[in-house]
Amino acid sequence: MRHSTFKALSSLSAVRNLANFVQIVEVGPRDGLQNEKTIVPTSVKLKLIEMLSDCGLSKIEVTSFVSPKWIPQMSDQKEVMQGITNKPGISYSVLTPNLKGLEGALASGANEVAIFAAASETFSEKNINATIDKSLDKFRDVCKHASTNNIQIRGYVSCVLGCPYEGHILPKAVIKVSEQLLSMGCYEVSLGDTIGIGTPGSVDTLLREITQFIPADKLAMHCHDTYGQALANIMVAIMYGIRTLDSSVAGLGGCPYAKGASGNVSTEDLVYMLHGSGYETGVNLKKLIEAGNYISEFLQRQNGSKVSKANSKL
Numbered sequence: 580m581r582h583s584t585f586k587a588l589s590s591l592s593a594v595r596n597l598a599n600f601v602q603i604v605e606v607g608p609r610d611g612l613q614n615e616k617t618i619v620p621t622s623v624k625l626k627l628i629e630m631l632s633d634c635g636l637s638k639i640e641v642t643s644f645v646s647p648k649w650i651p652q653m654s655d656q657k658e659v660m661q662g663i664t665n666k667p668g669i670s671y672s673v674l675t676p677n678l679k680g681l682e683g684a685l686a687s688g689a690n691e692v693a694i695f696a697a698a699s700e701t702f703s704e705k706n707i708n709a710t711i712d713k714s715l716d717k718f719r720d721v722c723k724h725a726s727t728n729n730i731q732i733r734g735y736v737s738c739v740l741g742c743p744y745e746g747h748i749l750p751k752a753v754i755k756v757s758e759q760l761l762s763m764g765c766y767e768v769s770l771g772d773t774i775g776i777g778t779p780g781s782v783d784t785l786l787r788e789i790t791q792f793i794p795a796d797k798l799a800m801h802c803h804d805t806y807g808q809a810l811a812n813i814m815v816a817i818m819y820g821i822r823t824l825d826s827s828v829a830g831l832g833g834c835p836y837a838k839g840a841s842g843n844v845s846t847e848d849l850v851y852m853l854h855g856s857g858y859e860t861g862v863n864l865k866k867l868i869e870a871g872n873y874i875s876e877f878l879q880r881q882n883g884s885k886v887s888k889a890n891s892k893l
């Protein structure tokens with residue numbers, strides 16, 4: 580990380596002087612659960628989504644319209660969409676890899692979809708069975724159809740700081756894919772550190788390059804916490820002016836096609852850090868902790884949020 584970034588990070592007043600609302604995109608019901616081996620009943624997913632909807636979160640990624648052979652955990656996507664009690668002001672988005680997925684999403688009443696590309700050729704093939712170029716062709720079709728149906732489209736780029744198969748990924752590969760996603764109609768691109776390998780230094784290097792081509796308000800950060808770097812990495816993203824952050828309640832998650840990747844940064848820990856640093860999120864931390872405890876108890880798993888653990892000892 581550059582000296583100037585360290586200097587800025589050390590000054591909380593500098594942090595507070597920046598626009599202070601941070602948009603959280605809760606990905607727990609989708610990214611958080613997609614890797615669970617035991618199928619989580621639809622009713623539990625719906626209860627989790629309801630609890631998250633009561634926390635003040637305005638963007639929740641709830642399921643994905645992908646092949647049930649590839650991601651069995653998401654095969655109840657229609658039932659999930661039909662069972663949600665839509666709360667005004669909340670966007671319930673879904674992942675769609677192709678036109679078949681988009682058709683399913685539209686039929687289920689989705690008003691926002693996310694397409695997901697990668698900066699690594701091998702990861703793209705392992706995850707969606709297509710080269711990067713082929714996947715972008717499919718996404719272009721999805722975008723055309725989505726925009727004629729007035730559907731908002733978000734883009735993801737996976738492996739922005741490293742790939743489980745190819746190792747180091749160059750910023751120029753990330754920039755190339757991100758620019759294409761934006762040009763086909765995505766309103767923003769979420770930069771995925773899929774295997775949580777990034778550090779504040781590598782995030783700084785990536786963002787210094789990418790923000791020369793893409794403004795920070797078109798970018799989001801999606802950090803996994805495999806190496807315990809996610810919050811530090813996010814703070815660097817904030818210093819670059821990024822104000823949209825993805826996270827998963829109770830730190831659940833991981834992509835089944837990214838071996839060894841652990842959960843996303845926990846939403847509870849993210850909210851605690853942001854509120855403590857003078858940012859607003861609109862999220863009620865107490866209710867969020869309850870939602871994280873609910874799903875952790877169901878999965879019979881220790882809650883992955885440090886804030887929740889600390890809170891239970893108070």
Ligand SMILES: CC(C)(COP(=O)([O-])OP(=O)([O-])OC[C@H]1O[C@@H](n2cnc3c(N)ncnc32)[C@H](O)[C@@H]1OP(=O)([O-])[O-])[C@@H](O)C(=O)NCCC(=O)NCCSC(=O)C[C@@](C)(O)CC(=O)[O-]
Nearest residue numbers: 644645646649676679680695706707708735737771773834
């Ligand atoms: C993209 C495909 C479908 C290609 O998979 P494919 O096998 O190449 O697909 P195909 O077009 O050859 O079709 C094969 C079969 O799949 C069906 N099919 C085809 N499309 C669909 C669909 N949309 N929904 C339901 N079924 C579908 C299709 O109808 C056919 O059925 P069959 O005739 O054999 O019965 C597959 O690879 C897939 O579903 N991949 C999804 C993988 C995935 O969801 N990964 C996790 C999400 S990405 C992630 O977690 C990273 C992220 C976003 O969080 C950010 C980060 O952390 O980096």
